[in-house]
Structures are given as C-alpha cells and as structure tokens.
Amino acid sequence: MIPRYTRPEMEAIWSPQTRYRIWFEIEAHATDKLAELGVVPASAAKAVWKAKDMEFDVARIDEIEREVKHDVIAFLTHLSELVGEEARFVHQGLTSSDVLDTCLAVQLTRASDLLLEGMDRVLAALKKRALEHKMTVCIGRSHGIHAEPTTMGLKFARFYAEFARNRERLVRAREEVATCAISGAIGTFANVDPAVEAHVAEKLRLTVEPISTQVIPRDRHANFFAVLGLIASAIENIAVEVRHLQRSEVREAQEYFSPGQKGSSAMPHKRNPILTENLTGLARLVRSAVTPAMENVALWHERDISHSSVERGIGPDATVHLDFALHRTASMIEGLIVHADRCRENLEAHGGIHNSQRVLLALTQAGASREDSYRLVQRNGMKTWDEGGRLADHLKADAEVTALLSPAQIDGCFDEAYHLKHVDTIFARVFG
C-alpha cells in the first residue's frame, strides 16, 4: 500500500481494527446460533456481545500472536480477556478459516462497494464530458495516423461504455466473493451445524458457500482480481488517450494544471500529463495481482496456506490503488481542458485527406473498379500528404479523376456533416 496512492476510506477496510471487528461479529453471531442450537449456554452468547462496543487492543493481540503463532487463537485469547470466562464457548466447532475467509468476504464486498462508487464517479464524469463534447469535431486516428473525423464526445462515450461493462463485471465479481463459510476444519460440518453458517451469512449479508473445504474456493478471489485487472486496463486506456492528446504536437486536451503547480524542476514552461502517466503505472501495479491470484487457486488437498501471504499483499494493495486510481481518473476527466480549436486545427492540417475513403467510394460508384479507385485516391492522397495543398484541388487537377467526377461531385466529398450523421445513433446506444 503506497501511502500517496491511498484513500483513507479504503485503507480503513484493511486495518487490524476493522478486521478484528468483523471477526468479532462472525464469532458473536455464530455463538448466538450455537446457543440457540443448545451447543453452548445462552449466557455465553450473551457474554460475547459485551465486547460489541469495546475497542480491541491490537498491540495486545500481536503480543499474544508472537507466542502462539496463530492469529485467530491470539484474537480469541484477547476476547476472553475482555469478556471473561464465558468466552471459552466462542468458536465452538469453528476453524480459523471459517473466520478468516468469511471476514475476507466482508472486506472484499466493502471494497467492491467503494470501487463501485469510484466507478460511478468516473461514469458520471465521462457521461457529462461526452454530452458536453458530443459535437466537438476532431480527427480520428488509427495507427496514430489521421483517419476520418470523429468527435471528442465519442471518445468519452466509448470509455463510458467500457466502464459500464466493467461495472457489471465488478457487480458480479462482488456477488461471487460474497460467500460465508462456517463449515469446520475440513468443510464437513462435523463439529458445527450448517445452520450456524446460514445464520452468520444472513447477518453479514452474504450467501452460503455451497461447498467449502477448510477454505472458500479461491477461484472466486481470482475472478475478483481479474476484474480489478480489467478495470485497471480501462483506466490505462483513458490515460493513454489523454497523454496522446496532451503531447506538444497534438494539444487537443490537457490535464487541469493548478496555480502554484510546478511541472518540472528544470523547465518552468512544462505542463505534463502526470496524472495520466501516473494512472498508467498504477494500472500495471493493479494488474500484477491477477497472476498470483490465479496461482492461488490450486491449493493442496483441502487447503494449504500459501494463498494467505499473497492475499495480505494483493488484497489491500490492488483495492487501495485501484480505488485511488478511480478517483484520480474521475477528477482528471472532470477537470480535463479540451481545446476544441486545436482539434479543428489538427483536423484541417492535412488538406482534407481524411475524406479520401469517401472519394474512393464516389469513384467506385462512378464506375471505376475498386483497384483503380484506390490507385487514384492514393496517388492524390500521398501528394497532399507529401507536398501539401488540399486533396480536393489535387483531385480536380487529375484528369483520370475528373473523367469520372465533376468538380461539384468532388467538393461534395468534403462536407463534415457526412461524418457526424450517426453520432446521435451511437449516443443513443451508449446512454439510452
């Protein structure tokens, strides 16, 4: 967890205090049910809840753990220090993983909820900017080369659509990790009735894990981190676009640059796209959680504990950094300065060659073969590219072309509305 890429809301989910609080709730609810089933005295269940508003002493638990080398036992020992003798009935028939894995489920669902908030903020920002720039015309590019006109709004709209897909993926991934397992040492419920699991699940708003071993199966988590990797890649997608738009030669957009900000210690004139460069790096970091999460799936027999250290790393790190990245993405989009004038300048910088396909089609319609049409347009297109001037003028000076198309027909290939006529259709598809 890199402090500068951490928001306190997400950090709090992974704090020891939060973890012990969730452990407590799991144990307390489980004890309630165990009491109801007559396995432990009702007084025990009641006693446990005494700790409901107490603070857990993290340092004390650490101290105990150093001796017993077992975190859940350390916690239970501390719990008995807080609530007394009756605590011996707590955790009856449970195994540590029942507590740890169910706790992780709670943390991941909470983390998901925060991430969904972040995604919603990104979605709202993208939608707003898409509508705002729906008709801000700019050149579309393939291979970094000018192709045909598009609009800045369409750029925002496609990121919106990608984020909307990722949102759905996260909602499903959240659902998939939101399971509770209280099934005992090997998942057979030998020492704990399934009713306990059902009760705790309900109280914590989880569903029951249909079949666990000692642990909840790790494909659920691997799927979760894979979705985080997809969201990170979507952020990278936006970031790379903005970095391109901001480069000196393009300058169609620019990250907001606050008064007092310094772009470079050496070159005072610089305004760098550092937010989106940073987001590009954070995307790599978040994505690096995917492979170890998949390596965690194949545990030995009914469980080994190799996944645990991995999750102590990627659990907090991937969610914290993605959470931060989402909010940075949102505020970057919100503040992004779009230079419509530069969009226009770039669009017109190459003599209208972005209409070359339209000329090609007109020639084909006028009876030329596809190959001939291509040759004629390429000849004049490359002339425009290499020598300057306007494509329309070069075409009008080409006898082979004018044998097929009149000057008016040529001019007719160069109106902009032609390229924009379906923007509404696309917006309707994306935003409904």
Place this chain on the structure above:
Amino acid sequence: MIPRYTRPEMEAIWSPQTRYRIWFEIEAHATDKLAELGVVPASAAKAVWKAKDMEFDVARIDEIEREVKHDVIAFLTHLSELVGEEARFVHQGLTSSDVLDTCLAVQLTRASDLLLEGMDRVLAALKKRALEHKMTVCIGRSHGIHAEPTTMGLKFARFYAEFARNRERLVRAREEVATCAISGAIGTFANVDPAVEAHVAEKLRLTVEPISTQVIPRDRHANFFAVLGLIASAIENIAVEVRHLQRSEVREAQEYFSPGQKGSSAMPHKRNPILTENLTGLARLVRSAVTPAMENVALWHERDISHSSVERGIGPDATVHLDFALHRTASMIEGLIVHADRCRENLEAHGGIHNSQRVLLALTQAGASREDSYRLVQRNGMKTWDEGGRLADHLKADAEVTALLSPAQIDGCFDEAYHLKHVDTIFARVFG
C-alpha cells in the same frame, strides 16, 4: 499451437480456410444489405454469393498479400478473381477491422461452444465420480497434514462446483465477445449505414457492438482470456489433487494406466501421474495469455494494431490448449482409479488423531477452559503422532482427561458417522 495438445475440431476454427469463409459471409451479408439500401447494385450482392460453395485458394491469397501487405485487400482481390467484376462493390464503406473483428467474434464464440462442451464433459465426469464415491471415506488434509475425515465424493463435488462457476463465467464471456462491428474506419458509420451492421449481426447470431472505434473494444477479449485463465487454474486444482493422491506414500487414487504404456525408460515399475502433471503445465501456458490480453486493452486513439499479433498467438493457442486440457481432464477423471482401501489405511494410520477436535469440544463441554482443553488434547495428540498407539487409549491414560471424561465418553468421540452426517446436505447444495 502444440500439435500434441491439439484437437482437430478446435484447430479447424483457426484455419485460414475457416477464416476466409467467415470473412466471405460477413462481406456477402453486408453487400446484401448495401444492395437493399441502394448503395450498391443488387446484381453485385447476387454475384458475391457465387463464391458460397467455392473453395478459397489460401496460397493465392498469401501470394497477393505478399505484394499488397494487407490481408483483407488480398482476400478481396482473390474474391474478385472468383466472382468477377461485380466484386468491386463488395466492402463498400467497410474497413478491414469490420471484417477482422467480427470474424474474431465468430471464432471466439465457436471456440467457446467447444470449450463449453469440454466443460460439460468434465462436469459430467465429476458428478458421476462424486456420486460413486459419495461415501468413500478418506482423510481430509490441511497443510498436507491429516485433519479430519472427508469423502472422495466431496473432493469431486468441490471441483464440480468450481467448474460450474467457471461454466457460467464462460457463458457470460462468450456473450461479451459475441458482438459485430461494421462501423467504418473510425467507428462513425460515415460510409456505411448502421443497418448493415444490424443485418450482419443478425445473420451471424451476434449482437451489435454499441460503440466501436475502428475496432471492437479489447476489454471484451481481455475478459474472455481471463476466464480461460480461471478455467485453466481449475484444471490445475484438480491436477494437483490427483498428483498428490497418486504419490507413492498416499496411493489413494491413480490415473488409468493402459496396457503397453511405459512409465519410465529406466524404471519399469513406475506408474506416474503424467496426465495431471501435463495438465499442470498446460494450465500455466493457458494462463500466460491473460496478461498480454490485458495489455491489449489500451490501444492508441481509435486503434493501433499491436493487439493483432498477440491475438494471432493467444487466440488459437489458449483455446486449443484449453480445449485439449478439458478433454484430457475429463478422460482422466472418467478413468481415475480410486483405491478405497488405501483411503481407509491412510485414515487409520495415525491412531485416530483426526478426532482431536471432537475431544477438544467434549472437554470444553465438560467444563474445561478452552486453553486447558487445547493443552490436554495437544499433549495426547502429539504423543500419538510421535509414539504411535491410539489417541483414545492415550486419553484414557491421562488423569487430567479422565477427570473430565469417562472412557465411554472418550470412545464416543471416535465414531465415523459423526463426520459424514452432512455429506447429504452438501451434495444437495452442489447437485440440487
């Protein structure tokens, strides 16, 4: 694509002939609609279909491509060689990626269908063996150490549940890649009406991509390959379990060993779990597609073509190897020899210490503190482990224990049915 890990059905999806066939269908359907819209002559649309039952000459297309250095143009040139002059109207307003990406969508959905068949075969095998061995008792293990009894059926059942989850994920991932984009050079439909896209989509049983640039957004594909990575990890999960069960000291299960098979060139006695070791490796291979697929998401502007070479590799490789691995997994499970007698021997090898938790609970119920109970059980458990004998006997010889539990109560902690009483519950959850 490694020949020995390739089934012809999946290989065929990725053959040049299949690809050109799909390209043809896309172009032909598109031309139909263009004719209907009056963009091209009806005769052109009719002419194209002449190639319906013709074989495409892959070598000829390759030859043309070497000159024009563009695969779709090479194909179109060859098509005009086959159907003649009218072919110049084909591809009107389309861009290469309209064809390539829609074709990839068709290939990935076909690949998904084969993979789903493979998964169904694995699921059927797992279910059959789960029911067969529902009550074949064996020791459950955590950390590779004997824990409490479980059944072989529960092992199969948990793999079944994981595969069932992955099946759902693949169904959704298939849906997500099943989109058609015919939106022109930059996704604006400047030169092609959206109706063409809708028509082709319907004919190819795809849905319309709501917003494309020149390409279909790559998060769809990244998600697809991530799901393949999850399925591969599930296969590894099964494979690791079987490899453990087959090891000399465990021998609870064994891959089917055919007559005539040689396990080792040097050591004739060997029967090695080579299928599952092989599956472990294939899982690593398939999983290696996930990261490059995610790196493909952030293309430059409206597209760059860096994703293409990646997909030429991982598209066939990941689907072909996973397809093979699924069928190998299925036949391995179908043929797996389960040694119920060895399960029993291993279960009983450690003097009944797998009931230690039950004794712990009994002591707690009898009034001992959790800490004391733990100490008493651990003391006798370790004695059993280190010195042999039966835990029940050691407990009966421990005065601190007998002060709390009668010999009959001690013996009562060692009946097996106790561990199996919820197997039905779990099976009902998994298999309905």
Place this chain on the structure above:
Amino acid sequence: MIPRYTRPEMEAIWSPQTRYRIWFEIEAHATDKLAELGVVPASAAKAVWKAKDMEFDVARIDEIEREVKHDVIAFLTHLSELVGEEARFVHQGLTSSDVLDTCLAVQLTRASDLLLEGMDRVLAALKKRALEHKMTVCIGRSHGIHAEPTTMGLKFARFYAEFARNRERLVRAREEVATCAISGAIGTFANVDPAVEAHVAEKLRLTVEPISTQVIPRDRHANFFAVLGLIASAIENIAVEVRHLQRSEVREAQEYFSPGQKGSSAMPHKRNPILTENLTGLARLVRSAVTPAMENVALWHERDISHSSVERGIGPDATVHLDFALHRTASMIEGLIVHADRCRENLEAHGGIHNSQRVLLALTQAGASREDSYRLVQRNGMKTWDEGGRLADHLKADAEVTALLSPAQIDGCFDEAYHLKHVDTIFARVFG
C-alpha cells in the same frame, strides 16, 4: 508458433527431425563412452553410428509413441529398427531426461546463436543510423511534452546501448543453459558413470551440470526466458519511439513504405507504422513466457513433468517470435526514413521555450533566487505556449527579467550548439 512471424532457420531448430538428430548424437556419444568403460560391447557403439546419415522416420516414431506413450522409448525402438539388435545396449543407465534435457540445452544454445545474430544485425543498424544522424537535431521530450533539444542520433545510440546490454545478458544466459546432464534416474549416477556425461558434454560443446536430479534445474531456463523478455521489451522500446515519431502530428520518422503496399483498405492515403505496432504486440507475446518459465522452477522432489508442456510451447514460440522480431526490428531501422526537416519544424514550433531552463540558470546566476527565477521563466514560458510568439521576445518585454539580464544575455540563451556540445562525449561512451 505463428507462421507469419517465423523464420525457417529458427523453426528448423525445433523440428522433430532436428530433435531426433540431437537425441541420436547424445545416445551415440554416450554409447561410445559406455563401450570404452566396458559397460557395453564396442560393437554396439559402432553399430549405433550406422544411423548417422539415416533419416529418422518421424511418422513411425509417432506411431510407436501412441502405443508406448513415451517419446524416448519410441525413439529408441525406432533406432533399433534402423541399426538392429545391437541397439539394446544404447541408453544403458541413462534416463529419458538425460536425453531430453541435454537436447533442450543444445536447442537453446543454437537458438541463442541465431538470436545473437539477430541482435548483432539490430546493433549494426542502430550504430549506422546513430552515426548518420548524430547531429540531426530534434526536440527531446519528457512526458510527451517538448523539453530540450537532442539529436536523432542520440535516440539510436541509447537503443544501441540497451541492446548491447541485452546482448551481454543473452551471452550469459546462453552459457547458463548450455549444460549437459547424464546422471540417471535421480541424478546419482547410480547406473551411469560421470565420465559418460563429461564425454557427451565435450562432444556437444556443453559444460557438465554440477548437480542434476532427474532433470537439469529449471532456474537456468527461467533465467533464459527472462532475458528473452528483456530483449522483447527493448524491441518494444524502439517500436514505441518510432510509432510516436511517425504519428501525423509529429512525422519526424517513417517506416519504409514499399511500392504496391496498401496502408488501409478504406483510406488510400494512409502510411501506418504497422511494423512497429506489430513489434509492440510481439513483445507482449514473448514476454508472456517469463512467468510460466518461473512457475516451472519448483518441481516436485527430484522432478515432475509439468514443465514439459510449458516448454513445448514457450521454447519454440518465444525464440521463434523473438528471432522474427529482431530481424523485423533490424530491417525497420535500416529502412527508417528520418525527416530532418520535420524535426527542425517541431523543434521551432514553440517559440524557443526549450531553452527555458537555460534562462532560469542565467537568472539565478544573475542573482535572482531560484524561486524568483522559476516564477519569471514560467510566466514567460506559459505566455509563449498559450499566446505564441518567441520566448526571447517575451522575456525582453518583461521588466523584472530585463532588470537582471540584458537583451544580449537573453539572446545568448538561445543558441543551439549549447545543447549539442556533449554529443561527442556520449557517443564516445556508447561506441567507444
């Protein structure tokens, strides 16, 4: 192995024929030594060499393998079909992996040699272009934003230096995989004398593996593939640079575009950086071998065979694709068109703000505090950026600046030679 990204030289290394040829050599040399040691009859050693110029029948070996399910046994059976009865002495005391792993060592060293040739071609091309464009001035960029002048030659030179480092890494990695292990079933030389290993190693120009189990330790291979990943990343580094230089707004360089080549099926004017985009994708593919190669290190006990399927994939794929990519990189660099005029235009497009740091230093030298100097330069730099004009003029119109610097001193901050005075130094460091 993607056919279009495959050169026959590298493909041949991985063909079955080559593999069997290497197996044969290992077995024949081993038999020679075994005969010398008196373990097998001299006649046997002699007999084996009869197959020296025979062609192995790959289909026949495949057929045998289908029955015995063991590749080395299938080969030995076929060998005895070729050389007769005496063949029963071949492979005495060896284990399959002795043959397989030593063969892989030979293949990887041959692959390395081809890769080193490819790297040398890249290095030569980079050096040539570096010297050619040593003083072709262009703007240097950080964050995609104009910074200070550099030269095209320096760009080539830094890629040269990176490639030179990678070359050294590959030389070492080659050395590390160039080991021979003939140590028997478990690495103890129980059934084969170490002298056999020494003899085969010498004949195949390998070194002896100091300690093997059944296999050569896989850290050697993991290291090898990691180095391939680094080389792939170096290729990506060049590719990304060229793609940037070629984009429409920059146009400082351009991949060679052959007559007859078509850039786009839809837009005839386009000349796209498709080679470097392709290289970017190939880099991702090659890099994807690194993680599975590392996952192969931790085999179970003295070996499991999970690494084998991985290596059947990444062995050929990573070397073949990287080999192709190196030659594509080399020819791309060799043919790259550098537009010195566009370099100049871009350099001068922003009113000389790339000298801002120099002005900053001059102001500091003239007595202003760092903070004041920064403020003054940033004020005029941003004015130049936003409003146009030349930085020198804006500075001369700023009273706070002119209080510190004379017009002549300001002008003195804008000569180009200042930026180029150490190009020689750097070239001397890189090229000696």
Place this chain on the structure above:
Amino acid sequence: MIPRYTRPEMEAIWSPQTRYRIWFEIEAHATDKLAELGVVPASAAKAVWKAKDMEFDVARIDEIEREVKHDVIAFLTHLSELVGEEARFVHQGLTSSDVLDTCLAVQLTRASDLLLEGMDRVLAALKKRALEHKMTVCIGRSHGIHAEPTTMGLKFARFYAEFARNRERLVRAREEVATCAISGAIGTFANVDPAVEAHVAEKLRLTVEPISTQVIPRDRHANFFAVLGLIASAIENIAVEVRHLQRSEVREAQEYFSPGQKGSSAMPHKRNPILTENLTGLARLVRSAVTPAMENVALWHERDISHSSVERGIGPDATVHLDFALHRTASMIEGLIVHADRCRENLEAHGGIHNSQRVLLALTQAGASREDSYRLVQRNGMKTWDEGGRLADHLKADAEVTALLSPAQIDGCFDEAYHLKHVDTIFARVFG
C-alpha cells in the same frame, strides 16, 4: 509492504528519511563539483553541507509538496529553509530525475547488499545441512513416485547450487543498477558538465550511466526485478520440497515447532509446514513484480513517468518481502528436523522396487533384449507394487528371469552402496 513480512533493516532503505538523506548527498556532491567548475560560488557548496547532520522534516516536505506538486522541488525548498539563501545554487543544471534515479540506484544497491547477506545465510544453512545429511539415504522421487535412492544431503546440495547461481545473478544485477546519471533534462548535459556526474558517481560508489535520457534506462531495473523473481522461485523450490517431506504420509522432515506454538485453533495435534507454505505465497508476490518492471521499459520518448508509481510499489515490496523470505528460508533450513528413520522406512516400503533399473541393466547385460528385460522387470515390479512382498523374491520366482540371472546375481542388484558411490563426486562439484 506487509508489516509482518518486513525486516526493519530493509524497510529503512525505503523510508522518506533515507531517501531525503541520499538526495541531499547527491545534491551536495554535485554542488561541490559545480563550485569547482566555477558554475556556482564555493560558498554555496560549503553552505549546503551545513545540512549534513540535520534531520529533514518529512512532514514539512510533504506540506510543501502538496502545494507545488513536485517532490524534488519540495525537498529543495525545505533544504533552503535549513541552509539558507545560498541553497539557490543547489541543483544548478540538474533535473529531478538526476536525483531520483541516482537515489534509486543507491537504494537498490543497498537492498542488493542486504539480499546478498540473506542469500549467504541461506547458502550457509544449506551447506551445513547438506554436509550433515550427506549420507542420510532416502528415496528419490520423480512424478511423486518412488524412483531410486538418493540422500537428503543431495537435496540440500542442489538447492545450494541453485542459490549460488542466483547469487551470481544478483551480483551482476546489482552492478547493472549501480549507475549514476546527472545528465540534465534530456540527457544531453546541456546545463551540467559530465564531470559532475563522474564526481557524484565516484562519491556514491556508482558507475557513470553511459547514455541516459531524462532517466536511467529501465531495462536495468527490469533485469533486477527478474532476478528477484528467480530468487523467489528458488525459495519456492525449497518450500515445495519441505512441504512434501512434511506431509503426514511422508514425514521425512519437519519445520521446527516451537514450544507454545499452536498449529490449529481446531485440531490440537497438528504441526503444519506453515513457514514453507508462507514462503510459497511470498514467492508468488515477489514474482508478480517482474511483468510490470518489464512493462516499464518502453517509456515514451526521452521519458514518461509511468514507471514511477510502479517502482514506488515494487521497489520496496519486492525487496522487503524477498529479504524477509530469505531469512525465513534460512532459519527454516537451520531448524529443519530431518527424520532419518522415516526416510529409511519410506525407502523400504515398496519391496525394493527402486532397484528395478539395475535389474533391467543386469538382464540386458545377461543377453536379453531391452524390450524383454523391460517386460520382465515391469511384470515383477508391478506385482511388488500391487501385491507387496520383495521384488528380489518375485524375480527369483520368475522362471524367465532366473533363466538369465542366478539368485546371487539378483541379490547383487539390491545393495545400497551402488546408489551412493558418486555422492562424493557431486559434493565435490557443488562445494569444491
């Protein structure tokens, strides 16, 4: 950085205080040289050193950074607060990355030194245990199946050899990252003389980076993290071995279990290989740094800052976790309990089939064909495996065998020394 997997020595290298201390040294040494060159007043250089023994106020620097959004400028501002007016001459002609990248080089070399210490401790432990158990015979296994005898010492020895190779790799990787770049905004030394770089490099015991842009090229760092990934994989290799040896059915080795330690909250008898399971997970974590480090290589033009956030994560995390893992590995090996008696039991559990190859060779020597020999040994080997008894006895009861070998010859195939005769040779190769 996961607190429980962090040693303070390594953590300290990455603390803000350490970073600012290194920045200070770079700036102070650079200013010395600048003064010597007459670029800044000698008094300035002298003034800077006033901060030599001052504590930097991290909170104050953070506060400044929040305003200027630039870490090095914030530091320089604070430095001027400490040493006064003269500080305006500090950082003359330098760019932030000169400081940041050279600082990273210092941190990575210090981290390397700690890692090398950790590796040396592992190496020492492995060597000690190897010598101790040089002749502790145990069964060697391939595919998890008993093969032929080996010794526990050989296991330790092979891990030693792998670690020794990785040590060399780390020494080289350390050297490769130990470079100093003080080359200005774009690497041209426009505003700073190369002599400054040389001076700082010498003072910090680094070498001069031959050609930098704004940054030190990232292949150096990618190579470094790849080596960490290899070391992590070597740790996993050891860990997997120990986990196997400790499993209930094998029990040939066991992690040291301290008094008071609790293996399971539920099952008091358990002693789990949690250290090695933990190391397996840590290996995955460390390895996850490799791919993002390689993705960092291809920065845009003369630099973008995407690598920075990645390195803020993987820099500390990978070194800290690997450092911890090394020491955990070392102490695990130091304390590992080897059960020589269990090794013997397991070795003898299968009726001597581990000598099957030897019998095979004897039969071949006695004149049987390879195929017949194989068939005879396999027949009796499988009988031994399936029905029990001793292989020697089964062979003696097989007429086809006894036609070729006398009972004495058969017995002669079962002496253990045969397998151990080259242990000395191997030890000499590994330990010299």
